[in-house]
Structures are given as structure tokens and as C-alpha cells.
């Protein structure tokens with residue numbers, strides 16, 4: 523009998539209250555987006571990826587603006603990327619000192635700028651280095667270490683699957699986050715949940731499935747088909763933190779327009795608190811996510827995106843007609859990325 527998504531599970535010594543996790547999201551998964559996911563019921567949230575070099579060399583912006591962990595976030599996992607074991611060890615120490623509960627290593631990022639240094643998905647081609655990095659992160663942090671990886675580099679290549687088996691087998695990691703799409707397709711196409719199931723059946727540590735979890739039905743299907751121990755919600759959470767409530771059983775109806783508006787205003791307030799003047803730019807990626815449920819047209823979001831002061835943003839949101847989210851055309855659909 524499969525554990526329901528509401529059942530707790532553990533990654534190493536860290537107990538997680540349920541099996542629904544916010545995925546790492548570069549440029550998005552900061553403390554207040556993670557807090558938002560937790561408020562809505564996520565068992566844990568993973569940070570956006572953080573450069574191990576930036577932490578090792580004490581980069582001020584990374585330390586003061588990206589590696590921010592709030593007291594009510596625990597348990598929280600911080601994702602690092604890099605390719606140098608001694609730098610990874612030192613960065614993982616900094617992450618542990620900042621209060622993280624788990625260190626995750628990115629072995630799936632397909633972005634050229636990251637891969638050409640030998641980090642991200644490039645590590646699938648160098649399993650010895652990948653294992654060394656995981657061990658270094660464990661030495662540095664003293665925390666459970668996890669990795670998030672792809673099934674392979676390109677279609678038909680299963681180097682990520684093989685690496686996941688090797689990492690689990692040698693005891694270097696406490697869990698695997700598995701995104702069964704090859705790196706070359708980025709985030710497109712159907713994830714290979716059959717391969718994910720093969721992995722889950724062969725390892726004794728938890729496997730967390732990522733990829734294609736756009737809404738409640740697809741997340742539950744991925745959980746069943748892959749045999750995973752938990753699910754990771756990524757784009758499905760954009761403008762829809764209520765998905766965590768749906769999956770953990772505390773909501774069966776879509777939010778009302780008023781709830782969605784309150785949520786966006788909450789986000790705007792936190793962004794302002796964190797980014798100051800720069801919040802205007804950061805928030806531009808979010809309006810489109812909330813627009814359908816708010817009944818905002820394309821012209822409205824274009825206007826929001828052109829505004830460069832948050833009072834004007836709040837005023838525009840307040841003046842829009844109240845359309846109930848449950849009306850046709852106002853259902854939550856995560857915006858394409």
C-alpha cells in the first residue's frame with residue numbers, strides 16, 4: 523500500500539511533515555516564495571540554486587540576499603551548484619551555519635553558462651566527480667546531502683539514472699530528486715516515469731519525483747506511476763500555491779478572486795520588504811501567473827509590467843473588476859515558462 527502524500531517521511535535525520543515539496547527554482551525560490559509554499563502546506567521547500575563559489579568567496583549579495591533563511595522555514599533545503607569539491611565543502615559549511623537542514627546539489631541544470639564550467643547537468647558525464655562533490659558537501663555541512671538530477675544528457679542517454687544508482691549505492695546521499703527528462707529538452711516533453719520507477723525500486727533512500735507536475739491530477743499520477751516517495755512541485759506552483767493545499771488534502775475548491783488578490787498583495791509586500799526598489803523588476807515575472815484567476819487581460823498584465831512603482835501596481839489591481847475565480851476562463855492555469 524502506497525503512503526498517502528499527507529504521510530510524513532524522512533531524508534536522513536530530517537523529518538518532513540508530508541510528501542509535497544517546493545522544487546528549486548532559480549531566480550524565484552527565495553525565502554518568501556518558500557514561505558508561501560509552506561504557508562499553503564508544502565512539507566519542505568528547496569531554495570533556488572546558489573553558487574558554491576559565491577558562498578566560498580563570501581560574495582556579499584549572495585550571503586545577504588540569496589542565502590536568507592527565516593526561522594519559520596524549517597525544514598529547508600539549500601541547493602548548491604558547482605564543480606570543485608573543496609569549494610563545495612566550504613560552501614556547504616556556510617549553508618549549515620546559515621541554518622539549512624539539508625544541502626542539495628544541482629546535477630540537472632541544462633543552462634550553458636552552468637554546464638560549461640562542469641557544474642549542473644554536466645556532472646552526469648563525470649560520476650566520480652559527482653560522488654566526490656556529494657561527499658564534500660556532507661563533510662562540510664554535517665547535514666544530509668541530496669542531489670537533483672536529470673535522467674541523462676540527451677534522449678536515450680541514462681547517465682543520470684546510472685549516477686543516481688551509484689550515489690545511492692555508495693551512501694553519498696540521503697535522497698535523490700529525479701527529473702526524468704534529458705537535459706537537452708530543458709523542461710519540455712513527457713517525463714519518463716517508468717525509468718523513475720525503476721530507480722525508486724532499486725534504491726533504499728527516498729526518491730522525489732520532479733517534472734510534469736502541473737496540477738493536482740498530474741502530480742498524483744506522477745507519484746503513482748513513478749513509485750516515488752514524494753513529489754516536487756515546480757511550475758505548477760506559479761500563481762497557484764493552493765496546489766500544496768489540494769495535494770495535502772486541505773482544499774478541494776479553487777481559491778476565490780479575493781483570495782488570489784490577497785495572495786498577490788502578500789507577495790508584493792514581501793518582495794518590497796526583501797528587494798526594496800528592485801522588487802518592481804522581480805515581480806514582473808509573477809503577474810502573468812496570477813492574471814487568469816484575477817480576470818486580468820493581456821493588456822492589464824502589460825500595463826502592470828510597465829509600471830515602475832508598487833503603489834501604482836496596487837492601485838491598478840484594486841481597480842480591476844471583481845470576477846469570481848470559479849467562472850469559466852478564470853481557473854488556475856500556470857503560465858507557460
Ligand SMILES: Cc1cc2nc3c(=O)[nH]c(=O)nc-3n(C[C@H](O)[C@H](O)[C@H](O)COP(=O)(O)O)c2cc1C
Pocket residue numbers: 545546547548549550569570571601628629630631670701709732733734735736754755756757758859
Ligand atoms: C524558472 C525555473 C527555474 C528552475 N530552477 C532550478 C534550479 O535552480 N535548480 C534545479 O534543480 N531545477 C530548477 N528548475 C527545474 C525545476 O525544479 C523542475 O525540475 C522542472 O521545472 C520540472 O518540473 P515541472 O515540469 O513540474 O515544472 C527550474 C525550472 C524552472 C521552470
